[in-house]
Amino acid sequence: MQTRSKSGISKKKSFATSTTIDYLQTEPPTYTIASKFPQWREAMASEFAAPSTTTYLAIARLVAKGFHQQAGVDFAETFSPVVKPPTVRIILSLAAQNQWSLRQLDVSNAFLHGLLKETVFMAQPLGFVDSSLPSHVCHLHKSLYGLKQAPRAWFERFTSHLLTLGFKASVADASLFILSHKSVTIYLLLYVDDIIITGNNSSAVSNIISQLSAAFELKDLGPLRYFLGLQIDYKKGGFFVHQRKYLTDLLHKFTLTDCKAASTPIATTPLLTSTSTELLSDPTPYRSLVGALQYATFTRPDITFAVNRVCQFMHKPSPAHLVAAKRILRYLKGTLDRGILFQPGPFALTAFTDADWAGDPCDRRSTSGIIVFLGNNPITWLAKKQHTVSRSSTEAEYRSLASGAAELSWIRQVLCDLGLFLPSAPLIWCDNTSALALASNPVFHGRTKHIEVDYHFIRERVVRGDLKLQFISTEDQLADVFTKALPSPRFHRLCSKLLICSTDHQFEGG
Known part of the structure; x- marks a missing residue:
């Protein structure tokens, strides 16, 4: 075999030229690289001196190595609640109903405001070791980004400050706060460092924002436009909420x-x-x-x-x-x-519950479908596989009824926390006559013994008048879209009652 080397043929090797990375535009991966640039050195010095400040050339952040922490030693509880999606939709619905303005706030460096309860030590950061005390460590009094308890510490700090301003935390949702003083009502939603605030008095809302700004580094982003991936377009008399971006x-x-x-x-x-x-x-x-x-x-x-x-x-x-x-x-x-239009309507709760009996071919468990409206606005919905196999369609439907009743109870508690009370009992629409008969009549026998808990849960609320049940034909059952795959004509017919198209309405602003 004659090779190129034997024939005296050689080819100069070419090496790929390394691309130079602009570390003023790209975050340096290590301290060693960052320390070679004066802009990053300045940013790190500024962050170390005052963690809440930054420079316009580069942004540095002092972060603790939370992965070194040990449970029970330097942290205990870490859970920090965030506002529930149905709560956000309830507030949007109420703001549309009352034609209130929605304001959005953002807290800068939120986690740095938290106060630590535990004793936490941190090694001196690279480049900032005290030359006179090189073997010493830092004793933290406030939380830093990276600590496992930082989100919880921030939440406790913020909520405690809200309490001093006269707010009360909701029993049903710990991230919903209510201020009710004389004729003034203000609602505040907290999702980590993002805040929605609304109320019936614009000057009172502005006053609360000013008080919060005095305690925290706050950005007033003006009218609510973009929140957690949600886009809010304003229409006369309502809000169109979508996620197009x-x-x-x-x-x-x-x-x-x-x-x-x-x-x-x-x-x-x-x-x-x-x-x-x-x-x-x-x-x-x-x-x-x-x-x-x-x-x-x-x-x-x-x-x-x-x-x-x-x-x-x-x-x-x-x-x-x-x-x-x-x-x-x-x-x-x-x-x-497509999106949801929140608009004024009757102040009433209406739910639709349905079930697809033994719909899963693998385990034959049923799927529950529930949707709840406040007035004309959908505020919560779910499709969920039931935990156990139902022996009849009545049982499957009855379990969905119980889930719908539980959801309504929680929503009523949220409304109660907001100081609002329904003029009439919530209404549940169900398309199974046997399930309705079982819920409305004191009939109990062997075939329903295994759903006794759900039976008593529904019956108690119906007898007390906390709940009303009504029959609806399967053709008009909105919850059907949450229980099974539907043919295109029926699917679009039901969806037209839940969603609107942005091109169907004229909106204000950009």
Whole structure:
């Protein structure tokens, strides 16, 4: 064999030239690299001297190595509540009902305001070791980013300050605060460092913002426009809430911006199962997509059932499951202009409950579907597989009734915390006459013995007048969209009662 080397033929090796990284535009990966640039040295010195300040050239942050912490030694409780999605929708609905303005605030460096209860020590940061005491460590009095208890410490600090201003925390949602003084009513929602505030007196709201600004480094972002991925467009008499930007970014992330739109989020056949032996070699993209779709249900009840189905295969997803998850994205591609319109309406709670009996072909468990309206506005919905197998459609429907009643009880508690009381009992619409008869009549026998707890839960509320039950035909049952995959005509008919299209209405502002 004659090779090039034997023939005296040589070729000069070419090496790829290394690309120079601009560390003024890109965050340096280590302190050693950052210390070579005066801008970063200045930013680090500024952060170390006063952690709440930054420079315009570079932003540095002093972060503790929380992964070195030990439970019971330098941290105890770490849980920090955040406001629940139904609570946000309730406040939006009430603001639309009363035509209140919505203001948005942001707390800068929120975690640095928290006070530590535990004894926490930290090694002196690189580049800032005290030359006279090089073997000493820092004793922290306030929390730093990176500490496991930092979110909880911040929440406790902020809520304690709100209490001094006259606010009271809601019993039903710890991140909802209410100020009620004489004729002034103010509601405040907290999600980590993002705040929504509204009320019936604009000057009182502005006064509260000023008081909060005196205690914390606060940014007043003006009217609520963009909150946690939600976009709020203003219409005369209401708010149109959607997630167009979030969904567009999601399509771009998964390279589906040019895909063909699907007519429904989930196909009626074949049914998704976990029996496939062919699994995805890397389930991470699937899990990332499904997790992102879960957040999309904040304003898109039409994809709730489809997302619930693909969530059930996170442990062992197959290619078929990935196709199903991408179908949801393809459906969203064609419906980016859909959202929820919060508008004035009657002050009443109405719920629709339904169940798909033994709908799962693998374990024959049923799926409950629930949606609750405050006036004309949908404020909470869910599609959830029941915990046990139901022996009859009546039992499956009755379990959904019980779940709907529990959801209504929680919403009534939220309204009670807000100082609001319903003029009439909430109404639940159900399309199963046997379940309604069981709930409304003192009939109890062997075939219903195993649902005794749900039976008494519903019966007690019906007898006390806390709940009213009514029959509705299956054709008009809105909760049907949360229990099973539906044919396109029926799916779109039901969704038209839940969502609106942005092009159907004229909006104010940008």
